[in-house]
Amino acid sequence: MYTAPPSLPNAFQSRQSTGALIARQAIVNSEGRVIGHELFNRSRNHAAHTAASDMMLALTALSHAGVDELLGDRLIFVNCTHESLVEGHLSLLNPDKVILEVPPLGHTAAEEVRTRLPTLQTLRQRGFRLAFSHTVLESAYAAWLPLADFIKLDLSVLPADQVTVLAKYAARQTRAQLIAEKIETAAQLELLSSLGVKLFQGYWLSRPQLVEARLLFPTAANVAHLMQLLRGQGSTQEIEALIKRDAVLSFNLLRLAVTSGVTPDEGFQSIEHVIRLLGNHRLSCWAGLLQNFRVTSETTPPAARNAVRYGRFMELIAKTQQLPPSVSDHAFLVGAISQLQELLDIPLDAIVDLLHMPQSVRDAVLQQTGYLGALLALAQASELGEIADLQQSASGLRVSQKQLNEARTQAEDWAEIA
Template sequence: MSTHPASGASSPPPPHSQSSVAMIARQAIVNAQNVVVGYELFNRSRSGAGHTAATDVILVFTALSHAGTEELVGKKLIFVNCTHESLTGGHLELVDPDKVVLEIPPLGHTAGAEVVARLPILAALRERGFHLAFNHTVLESAYAPWLPLADYIKLDLSVLAPDQLAVLISYAGRHSQAELIAEKVETAQQYDMVSSQGIDLFQGYWFARPALIEAKLLPASQASIVQLINLVRKQAATSDIEEVLKKDAGLAFNLMRLINSSGFGLNREITSFRQAVMLMGLKKLFRWAALLLTASRTSGTPSSVGHTAVVRGRLMELLALETLPPDEADLAFVAGIFSLLDVMLNMPMESALGLLSVPDEVSDALLRRKGFLGDLLTLAEACESSDDAVFDRAAGTLHLSSQQINFAHLQALAWADQLTD
């Protein structure tokens, strides 16, 4: 009989959702052929305490890194309502600006000099590649400095009379390059009226009501997030930052999900934490961690499921290092730390893996326990369950001794326990 450590290596609890859920409504914006060109997003979370500068960026961030059963926005444009305060935040650096349309609110009756004062901010955003949308007030003389920056102008059919609408459409066509969006389109008669006047984009109940989507984020330990922020501020080595990611399954998942989302704008899939850190860069990594801390609703203690995933990842990595170079052993860690995604996200593993970019050997291990990584995962699970028969079989297949496995397991447990020190 093998003597592998069981104390401190408890099996994960029964499956239940380990993720925090944000309720996001999306409403399609369609063209004349009824093809969706983008979605306007609305925060519908009960915990949302009104519209603040933070809610705008959290909404975009959640949309891009969420873990739902379907793509929330896919490759479509994201239309998001902004406050003027949120436009100066660095969090917008986290997304590919080409995917985001910032809906800029008017300044109210006291616009005056404020229109000119805010012009450099709006111009800088557009220069960076963001699209800007305004409502019909941008066609008023007070907002003339903003009009050349408009990519989209939204015309609200619930507040504009038909004769007003005709005048605004004509004026916009002569004085701007903006595409016009008719919003609050609720009847066929309204659609016929605006389409006959040259409007090509539409939003409203006639096309689609806002659909409510559960957008999930895996909770990350606040202690891990703070540690990451401190390392980034000190410009620590990539290897030190990578270590923090490897100790928190939620943190690792959210980063890999975001950096591989269409909104991040990369042309290739990123499959390792080191790649993610190097490609994101310290500045963006800091912004991302700060936003994640803002959005966090969890305590500073990692969940038992997340802890088990970290132990698995480290154990598999240590055992892989017995025969593989470090770069290849990193895949063993990735397979281990993501081996409980189905539990953490409360969805089948195949669906969970669909949210990430992982190499085929990792996918084979997680879905079918195939290959070298599959054997390592089977062995790691046997260490948790004290299943001697499975342990012996897997150890024999991998040509590992009980002593090697026991020592690596104890090392992995101690390494993971540093989270709570």
């Protein structure tokens, strides 16, 4: 049986944050291995807890820089409202990763259980696993019980004799895994272990930790324009052009595709490729969430403009050399991604890992190898004004001075539109 020290350091510290403050508490098995975390949004007070904040919490945890440190390959348990369970935003989440915690209905249970049953059944059909509090074992919730993948036994409100009865009843009536939560003493841990419970959560095992997930805010104008294109059935090319002009939108789009589970084995080939994989419905849900939750800014950071300029410059040079379109698509990705380190404030190799890139793009960004690596060296020499290196790179790639000047001017104009 797993035992833990009676006192663990509390990670909640008072500090300023420019990102989303997410509290996580570990859920461990009987061997002490962390199998997942329950998340709590500390950026908003309890009164501001809404369907939109539920979805933004999950999406932030899964989509933004620092997610590997936050969750790794573990499950994420997200507290939901019943309103958020019917929102289209759930299509943005990968059901293999997310456990939806369904709240009880209180005094309205008898009337609402049947009404809300189809929603829960649909979520299960879509692959989501559901967690309920121990109230799901009450007769009023009989219709929900077969849908339970996890049932949480709250030791802060259940006396020992009632916990014993409920644990034994659950073992007979459901295949759900039991989680004993709010464990604060060794005696509680011992009791639940003896009852066959194998998953545990509480201060005795692990205090909540505060993790800051760095948020990148696209401009409000670009999000509004994106919504306009999606609602007006704008072409894929129009949507692609808008997103490519905003490095923040581009980064978040790539992360959204990863967290939605639409990751081809060969990696994302272009921004257009990602747009087609996600489809209009997911993109509309995403843009609507950005608008509704007001996670936008009024200006574009200089680092974001720099990333756009690099990407566009490399794309234009590749196009002048009559190479397959996939090469110029990859060139844009290499140029933009190579400049994200300043924007995200995390190592470049970690950024590449977040974005599920093709091997040629990874190699060019991290090692400057291959044609794309040579193109990146050209872009860097052009940006820094290193004449000797610029001439050498241009000569090696057979890029004329005229092509170089035109690409540089067009890239600067492109970045200014962002």
